[in-house]
Amino acid sequence: MSVKPIRLFGDPVLRTPAEPVKDFDKELRRLVKDLTDTMIDAPGAGLAAPQLGVGLRVFTYYVDDVLGHLINPSLDLSDEQETGDEGCLSLPGLAFPTPRSVRAVAKGFNQHGEPITVEGTHLLARCVQHETDHLDGIIFIDRMDAEQRKAAMKAIRQAEWFGDPVPQVKVSPHRTAGKAL
Helix, strand or coil: CCCCCCCCCCCHHHHCCCECCCCCCHHHHHHHHHHHHHHHHCCECEEEHHHHCCCECEEEEEECCEEEEEEEEEEEECCCEEEEEEECCCCCCCEEEEEEECEEEEEEECCCCCEEEEEEEHHHHHHHHHHHHHHCCCCHHHHCCHHHHHHHHHHHHHCCCCCCCCCCCCCCCCCCCCCEC
């Protein structure tokens, strides 16, 4: 098992857009394994490479008993939106109502460089959008309106882990679904 420390809110890597993967090699397969092991251990519904301090466009997901990963994703989103509670392994113990598209089609590659498509609604669509945002340096609280974001920032500043120089997570930040995004 290769569980790695998860970077917490405030770490600059979480605000830095990730680079596209160019080499589909052994190192990439190791990264996918590290992401998967860490996500499952946390537990989470998704985990992006920047959350482990790696600036590459890679994420893993585990939604509705489906485990997968996507490299260099591009998204096609529905116009229909819904607001639902969303948590993040980089903001442990916190969840906030966040608007997202109800349906998402994500196209990218698997760890061997083969093209794949992930299509989903509701939780899977939310997860794919959340993790792709991480690859773009966006954190889910950025999707909230100004008033909600202000309340979220207050909760973040009051969180036990805020300002912790040691990146670690052992508590799921989104207990209602049993997993965090």
